[in-house]
Amino acid sequence: MLFNSIEFFLFFPIVIALYFLLPHQWRWLMLLIASCVFYMFFVPAYIFILLATIVVDYVAAIQIEKSSKTNARRWLIGSIISTCLILAVFKYFNFFIDNFNGIANLIGWNYSLNTLSILLPIGLSFHTFQSLSYVVEVYRGNQRAERHFGIYSLYVMFYPQLVAGPIERPQNVLHQFYEKHSLNYLDVSKGMQRIVWGMFKKVVIADNLAQFVSPVYEHAGAVSWMYLSIAVVFFSFQIYCDFSGYSDIAIGAARVMGFRLMENFKLPYRSTGVGMFWSKWHISLSTWFRDYVYIPLGGNRRGAARTSLNLFIVFAISGFWHGANWTFVVWGMAHGLWLVLENRMNVRWEGKWKMLFGTLITFVGVSFLWIFFRAQSFEQATQVIKGIVTFQAQPGFLPSVFVPLNGAVIVGKILLLLVFVLIDRKVTEVVLGTRTIGSNRKVWLFAALLACLALFGQWGKVDFIYFQF
């Protein structure tokens, strides 16, 4: 079920009402059923894949806790391999086969393997990582193994963050399912503010920008450098608003019921370097990689060269996590390389104007690298980059898909984006509670956001980008 769909607008109040009407001991069951319904709106059969992950890690964690150190380690490795195997089959199998066939073809080996005709289960990478985080924390002794199968299932399946995070840690969430939450004004108000802001970012900003970005990337060879440049900038905001919008809705939907999920974004485009950017972008994933890959690899404890290598490895894996395509790997590696260089050169921007310059440089660099993230292939990415740097002129005619995208509409989208850039920080601070405004001003602010949803929203047309991961 999409957050930006009519189904969710019916589902959400029903779940909230049932949650507070039911006695505490039945709430977990209701939330679990609701989460199954939410997930099964996509491809119902894939719930069994999710169930397999849940069962494996549930059993493994109990065994880890009960076993000696050596056996616990075996259970941990077994759990990691089996969970990753599911991910490998559904997300990476065809990628490996395609590459194998490519290499076979290159060396003249007349043998090709068939790819599988399977759809990637929605949010597979997210719940796989959340599940892995649980077994690792149990192994490390930071979390007790959960004996209640239903509660553990709910930890993996909790509907607000099931398909696109935040990727939670068991210490933060599991205990909350045992706590009795009562309906209170602060949670409802903060949760609803968060949902409205998230919807605005997704439906008004991201999906409006997507209307321009998608056809430009699709017809990169048939549009001018100006269109391409606008599309590159638009995509930077599209992906930010799409993904942080999703996180806001997820955090808000959970907050209404009294649950606290971790923050996933902290105004990343205000960063003055790529290191800072990654401490503010998709925080739950960055910290996951830090805790479960970077530190076990040695982190920064083994000298400068090894630190650089560790960073590079982590970012390459992070790229691969995002998608089974070399464009994602290149995107991840480029970020890794940039971060390594930034650390080695000890780049610091101090003073107002230098910081502004640093922010601009970071935004330009991040936006440039998003080209590899957004493009379907290297050819498409190259076409976009080449079009911009060679100042590609507008060919004789625009493909007909651009007919509704006349100059006025593009100007309108730029204006919407400018308004967003101006209000992003203030509204984010208001919804986070770090900025206080009068109650009347708050009413008008959220009323204006709601009105924008009605007037400019692109309802139910565009999936959340991160669903594909």
Add this chain to the structure above:
Amino acid sequence: MKLIIRNSLKVLLAALAIYAAVIFIFSNVQLIDRRMSLFFVPNLQRNGGQELQMMRDLTSSQTKYDAIVLGSSHAYRGYDPRIFEQSGISLFNAGTSAQNAKGSLVLYNEYLRNRSDVFLLDIYDPVFELEGTESNMRLIQNVPTNEAAFALVQQEWKMYTLNALAVRIASIKPMDEAPNNDYVKNGFCEKKGILYAVEPLNDSVFDANEEMFVAFEKMVKQMQSDGKRIVLCSHPLPPSAGLHNYHDKFLARFTPLIQRLGLHYIDLTYYTDGFGVNEFADISHMNQQGVELYNRLLMNSPSFNEVVK
């Protein structure tokens, strides 16, 4: 709980007030040479384009026609009443931009039911993929009566249809905007220009919107129950556009439906005799040279004559 309800109501009322104010401004204030709404929401205008010109022609008299065309821009640019008139067939072209079966059905019920016994339904594959935003918004704003506009909204209870209705109601002084300079008469627009190059769409995949097939079936069944005669037509498309794969996928879904409904389908999508780049204005529309050729081809078709004459 009381506090939650009270504050929610406050926010909703304030949102409604802001919405109404913006709709009013969008409907009545111009920026440069167009309604402000057009900068933010494509197609959100009051009165304009071929739709308005066609509706004016249609409602200015109660003439009965030998045949009426329904469909998308493919239709209103593809069937020239002047050419049919030369063969003694009076034709009205009620095609509108991206018109789908839902819109066609409302036009039929509100304005066309008593105006002809024969309906030519132009079939253009992409219309069976689209959500119908463009079509519905333009029709909602240009049908002459609020009742018809509301009937269109009822076909599609979506935010954008409500916005279009709101703009329609909020316009103090409806203005003619963006007239279609290609408009000739009886709904027809003459497309000029020549297609010089085509970006082949070999990889295009037909992605059916099942709602549109359901709506199409509903419309046809209603016309059939009213005793109307129906013929389905598709005009040729540029051979170099590489649409075979796409159209074949459409046909795989469409053919069983029309067989079940017992309809004639004159499908000239792949017809190439005489049709080169000079007969097309763009990848999906013929120019006048193409229209001349196609309309005569159609009138010589036995299926057409069987239904129309």
